[in-house]
Amino acid sequence: MTIKPEFLWYTQCPAPTPLSLAAQKGWLAESFAAHDLAVKSIRQSPDPEVRASHFTHSLDWSFRQGGNIPPLWTRANGRETRVLGITTTDEFQAVITLPGRGITDASDLKGRRIGIPRNDRALIDFQRATALKGVVSALTLAGLTAADVELVWLQDEAFGGDIGQGGYGGLRRSYPYGAEFLALARGEIDAFFVKGAEGLLLAAQFRAVLVADFGFHPDARIRINNGTPRPLTIDAATIARRPDLAEALVASVLRVPVWAKEHPEDAVRLIAREIGVGEDAIWAANGPEVHRHLELTIEEDQIDALQHFVGFLREWDFIPAEFDVRDWVDPAPLAAARAKLAVPA
Structure with a gap:
């Protein structure tokens, strides 16, 4: 007897992901309509417990693509999920300061105060982990x-993330780095880490000094962070009970890179809409080939990079134990979808 859920849950981060574009294009809904199933957005749910699954992956019949720290944390804490594919879209990453601080390159950071956001109320303090990894990468160089x-730990519960209902002309979310920039302006810290289109916009707004700029560094272990790469994950029960749904999900996502390469401006427009920035910020932060880096793949360098990051997160006590990323990956749905769509590996 085929098990049929009432509907499927999905969620994506405000970032360049093929899942986001598949949802915006209607391909996600179309793919599951063929199975007589609807999809619902976790992030748009009015229920805070449902929305929490964006980070914890607690809901059955759900899938996610976005920053890798929450799914790594979830896996390390025992939640049974599987990686269906990985998207590597490099992005701007830098440690910045204000002009006149006597800091021009990473070597000048020795003995300086580096601001790190910290949210003690967060179940998964991914902003703190992201900033720490960025700072460590800059120092390593x-x-x-x-x-x-x-x-310097900067308690940050008010900046970044969903704003909620009302206020600020109806904006749904605020940009990160508010606590860090205020501390820098007050002279409480000397530098801090930023990334992505939002980080680049902040740096440009205040003519910040790019102390270390490494988002496109050739060493994946330098580049690896919450946003690079972004895994597509699904709860293990769904893939065990309905592998055809996992395959349908992957098939809808595989349409994105083919379309994006033929429609770069439209692809960047949808990415900008997802993040809430101008299209020029996407081209600047993710590079002129961003539309060519929306593939869903499972490659050794991606797995190695995630394994390195698992070690980093354990070293800094963000996760309770390390695990083998290769055991987390299930390549079968991607292989099956590619074969049906005649998409080369």
Whole structure:
């Protein structure tokens, strides 16, 4: 007897992901309509417990693509999920400061105060983990370690994320880095980490000094962070009970890179809409080939990068234990969807 859920849940981060574009194009709904199923957005649910699954992946019959820290945390804490594919879309990453602070490159950070956002109320403090990894990467480029600087914890519960109903002309979310920039302006810190289109816009707005700019560094272990790469995950029960639904999901996502390569301006417009920035910010932060980097793949370098990040998260006590990323990946739905669509591996 075929098990049929009432509907499927999906969620995506405000970032360049093929899942986001598949949802905006209507391909996600179309794919599951063929199975007589509807899809519902976790992020748009009025129920806070449902919305929490965007980070914890707690809902059955759900899938997600976005930053990798929440799914890595979830897996390390015992939630049975599977990776169906991985998207590597590089993005701007930098440690910045204001002009006149006597800091021009990463070697100047020695002995300086580096601001790190911290939210003690968050179940998964991915902003803190992201900033720490960015700072460590910048220091590594100068032959330094975190022991060579003073990490200043900035309690950050008000900046970034969903705003809620009302206020600010109806904006749904605010940009990150508010706590860090205020601390920098007040002279409480000397530098902090930013990434993506939002980080680049902030840096440009205040003519910040790019102390270390490494989002497109050739070493994946330098680039690896919450946004690079972004896995597509599904709860293990769904793939076990209905592997055809996992395949349908992957098939809808595989349409995106083919379309994006033929329609770069339209693809960037949809990415900009998802994040809430101008299209020029996407081209600047993700590069002129961003529309060519929306593939869903499972490659050794992607797995190695995620494995390295697992080690980093364990070293800094963000996860309780390390695990083998290769055991987390299920390549079968991607292989089956590629074969049906005649998409080359």
